[in-house]
Amino acid sequence: MRRPAVGPARPQRAEGRARVSFRVGLGATRLERLFQEGCAKIRLPIPIDHADPQAILINTAGGLTGGDRLAAEVDLGPQASACVTTQACERVYRSTGTDAVVENRLRLSAGARLAWLPQETILFDGGRLFRRLEADLVGDAELVAVEAILFGRQAMGETLHSGHLYDRWRVRRDGHLIFADDLRVAGDIAALLAPQPAMAGRRAMATVLFAGAAPERFLEPARSIIGPGGGASAWNGKFLARLVEETGLALRRRLEPLLTLLMGGRALPKVWQL
Numbered sequence: 001m002r003r004p005a006v007g008p009a010r011p012q013r014a015e016g017r018a019r020v021s022f023r024v025g026l027g028a029t030r031l032e033r034l035f036q037e038g039c040a041k042i043r044l045p046i047p048i049d050h051a052d053p054q055a056i057l058i059n060t061a062g063g064l065t066g067g068d069r070l071a072a073e074v075d076l077g078p079q080a081s082a083c084v085t086t087q088a089c090e091r092v093y094r095s096t097g098t099d100a101v102v103e104n105r106l107r108l109s110a111g112a113r114l115a116w117l118p119q120e121t122i123l124f125d126g127g128r129l130f131r132r133l134e135a136d137l138v139g140d141a142e143l144v145a146v147e148a149i150l151f152g153r154q155a156m157g158e159t160l161h162s163g164h165l166y167d168r169w170r171v172r173r174d175g176h177l178i179f180a181d182d183l184r185v186a187g188d189i190a191a192l193l194a195p196q197p198a199m200a201g202r203r204a205m206a207t208v209l210f211a212g213a214a215p216e217r218f219l220e221p222a223r224s225i226i227g228p229g230g231g232a233s234a235w236n237g238k239f240l241a242r243l244v245e246e247t248g249l250a251l252r253r254r255l256e257p258l259l260t261l262l263m264g265g266r267a268l269p270k271v272w273q274l
Contacts, residue, residue, distance in 0.1 A: 013067040013068050014069075014070075015068065017071045018035065018037070019074075020073075022053060022077065022080045029053055033075075052113075052266065055082065056085055057118070064092050066099060067095075068101070069103075070100075072084075072104045073105045075107045078110050078111050078112065080112045081112065083117060084114065084116055085117040087119075090120075091122045101131075102129065103132045105134045106135040108135070108138060108143060110139030113141070113142045117145075117269065119272065120149065120206075123160065128165075129164070132168045137173040137174075137211060140212075141212075142213070144259065146206060147169075149165065161188050165185050165189075169207070203248075205243065205244045206251055209239070210239035212237065213237070216234045222261060225254060226241060226254060226258065243258075256272065
């Protein structure tokens with residue numbers, strides 16, 4: 001009997017999905033549902049001193065490469081308040097051609113308050129990442145969100161001569177689009193970031209968004225925190241800041257006080273504290 005021809009083995013890919021929802025009960029925000037599958041896990045540390053509950057997203061695959069897929073969903077009920085972060089920086093390794101895909105979806109009911117605070121993503125030379133953030137807010141829901149990326153590891157002398165990043169944000173309130181942002185860089189990333197109008201060769205950048213009441217109150221203190229390596233604007237119920245720095249450490253030192261400001265003085269998650 002002739003054996004069927006066997007083609008090349010398909011590389012194993014990491015896939016994971018996680019969902020978490022919080023609701024108010026007995027005077028406090030409490031976990032309602034938790035789902036995790038594949039390499040996506042969620043840990044829920046015990047809140048200290050009546051702090052908002054936290055959900056920590058974990059990728060047990062230890063990083064991402066071409067063809068890997070991660071998805072996370074966060075749902076907050078009316079008046080609920082929570083913080084979602086990641087255990088560590090996400091790493092995007094060299095790809096053989098396809099993108100690693102990360103899709104995050106946030107749903108906030110009226111009066112809810114969410115701090116979406118993933119730690120930095122590190123893009124390695126040859127890495128490819130498509131990342132999408134979709135947020136749906138109802139009524140007076142409040143969102144603080146950050147996404148930061150490090151283009152290579154400066155301490156290792158790494159230069160990104162190839163790679164691809166597509167970062168897409170869509171935020172809606174009561175079904176109406178209030179914020180849309182698309183960032184795409186591809187090819188010789190180091191050369192693309194070298195000109196002064198881009199990043200002047202800096203390796204670390206972040207986008208920070210606040211969607212809520214009276215964002216103008218943050219402008220002056222935020223600009224003082226950001227310094228010369230970025231800028232901030234506020235309009236139509238939104239505050240937006242862009243930051244660029246030489247290193248991830250320098251970027252983190254700007255982000256920590258900025259996020260604390262936007263969160264009304266609430267403490268950042270312990271995993272953020274260097």
